[in-house]
Amino acid sequence: METAIYVRVSTEEQAQEGFSIRAQEQKLKDYVRIKDWSIYKIYADEGISGKDITGRPAVKEMITDIKAGYVKNVLVFKIDRLTRSTADLIYLVDLFNANDCEFNSLMESIDTQTASGRMFIKIIGIFAEFERENIIERTRVGVERKVKEGYSLCTSSASFGYDRVKGQKIQTVNPAEAEVVRDIFGMFVDNGLTLTDIARRLNLRGISTKQGKTWASGKVRRVLANCNYVGDVRHHMNDSRHKREYDGLHEAIIPQELFDAANGILEENKKVGITKPPNDDKYFAGFLVCAKCGYKLKTYESRKKLKTKIQITVGYVCRNHTLGTCTVGSMSHKKVEAAFEEYISEIADFDAVDTRSLAEEEKAKHDNSEAISSLENKLKNLETRERETLERYVRNEIDFEDYRQMKDLVASDKQVLGAELERLKAAQNPVASKPQEIALNFKKNWDGLSNPERRAFLKQFVERIVIESVKTKCDYFGQVKIREVKWRM
Ligand SMILES: [Zn+2]
Incomplete structure (x- = not known):
């Protein structure tokens, strides 16, 4: 285990036997040998008081190395060597936890490999949690005050205008x-x-x-x-x-x-009340998404006066088509229904999906899990950074504007990483057989279902249906094509 040894003496303590840097160092080195750990580096702050961790270059360096993942274990002679400030200790233990770094103190026999050692760390962790909530509360109050004073928060950007x-x-x-x-x-x-x-x-x-x-x-x-x-x-x-x-x-x-x-x-x-309850005759309402622009399709109803009766056609149209920004036009419910039936029959007919060998699949899974854990680590680090930024703001080290900008930066990083993580995780679960099962289920039952039952069926199994209408030269109305069905599973 890559261990960081941290030693410190103040000027007054220098003379005291047993507290000299060398003496501490020797005992800690011995302990590392007994434990069969390896020493990553010895960090020493000489002639510096332990009041808090500011102005201590060695502590700073150690923190950087922990964050970079070089150090997996911190060993000190006594906790007060590290710091005498509770706030600092909470901060440090929190930092260790966030970076999967163990913490051991020789004199207090804090050894995270023992039950009492872990207990200590846990208690510190609870304090850290409490402290964090306090910080959040204090920040909330600060933000509230800014607004009361008349400053616009506009966390993302200013309003139009x-x-x-x-x-x-x-x-x-x-x-x-x-x-x-x-x-x-x-x-x-x-x-x-x-x-x-x-x-x-x-x-x-x-x-x-x-x-x-x-x-x-x-x-x-x-x-x-x-x-x-x-x-x-x-x-x-x-x-x-x-x-x-x-x-x-x-x-x-x-x-x-x-x-x-x-x-x-x-x-x-x-x-x-402009929103009408979904009509059973238009049971695809809410499920359809435009393949071109990604917006939801809304329903429409058109009435045509024939000689003896009024013919009502129901269907769906891309929201952006109405706004004039998408070329995917209207499609009747009948056509969508036919396209959907064709789509499920195609999936259900396609059997013997598993041409990939088991070993190959296992390998692909493994490759992913490495990328996933690396992403998860990155996300964890971002969360730490987010917290630190908040703490710095609370300590008045940065002003609100800087805080907001840093927070936005971290948030956008988090979003990108989070999306990637979700994608990888989704790819990791081989779901090849699942859509087929559902499609088969649909195929077997679909014909016998009434419209409200079909709607309920869709609600249970379908998240969205990506659809578009393709116009060919000879067909004025265009052909409805389903690009993808996203199953609920
Ligand atoms: Zn569209």
Whole structure:
């Protein structure tokens, strides 16, 4: 086990026999030999007090090596050699735990290979947990105060209509975007356009959102409901119970009356209840995803007056098609049903999937597990970094802006690693036989099911169906093709 020996003496202790650096070192070296460990390095802070760990180059170096994974065990003569500060000790033990590093102290007989040693570490761990929660609580209070003082938090970016210059705490008006915001409120309140209509117009004019994306009804609604535009700031906006709004320090774009009018209409719309319960005749509702743009398909109903009756066609259409940003058009329920039946019959007919040898499969699995554990380690390190950043902010070593930026950086790293991890983990479980089982199950039962039963069946086994309509020259309406069915398992 790669062991770091840490020794320290203060100036006053130098003279005392038994406490000299050499004496400590010798005893620890002997102990390492008895335990059959190997010494990675001896870290020595000479003539430095143990009040806390700041200003101790050897401790700093050791921490760096632990984080880098070189050191798997730390051995000291006595805990007070490492530090006399409880906060430091908690921090260090927490760091050891996070990096799979053992901790041993000779005088206190703390040996993580013994039950009492592990107990000690556990107790320290509980303190660490408590301390962390305290820090989070203190930060929460700090954030709350910032909002009350009128600073906009905007953890990801400023709202559409505003800019936030780096290092500047108050957002400034972006004149071009502010004009669009005024226009949105105008179209909604004065012209009575629907959210979808507004989104379509913005897209047609080539205006994109703050993130460079196209507009959709939900995004328009968020603009209309954003109190930033009347000069307020908000906190806990996604949590109705803790939601708070305060007077902001930035400039308003929209007069209060217009804002209130818009939100009155939004509130009214909510009462009318635009969302209809899923229709049994359209039992694929909610499952279909556009293969081109990745958005969900919504249902439609068209009525055609024939000589003796009214013919109603039900079907699905890509949300973005309505907004004018996707070319995948409408498809009737009948066609989707036929395509789905074809898809499940194709999977169910395909047998003898397992052409790969067992050894090969085992090997692939193993290869993955190494990558997985490396990713998991990286994620763990990121979590440590996240915590450290928070602690530094609480200790006032960095200001809020730096904290926010560092936090965003770590968060985006975490997201990337997390997604990769999920992908690897999913690939590790050989699921080849499972979709076939489900498909077979579908094939056997499908014909005998009523529409509501089919919907229930889909709900149980299907997460989403990726679909598109391909137009060929001779077929005006296009052919519905299922690209992929994501099974629930
Ligand atoms: Zn689409």
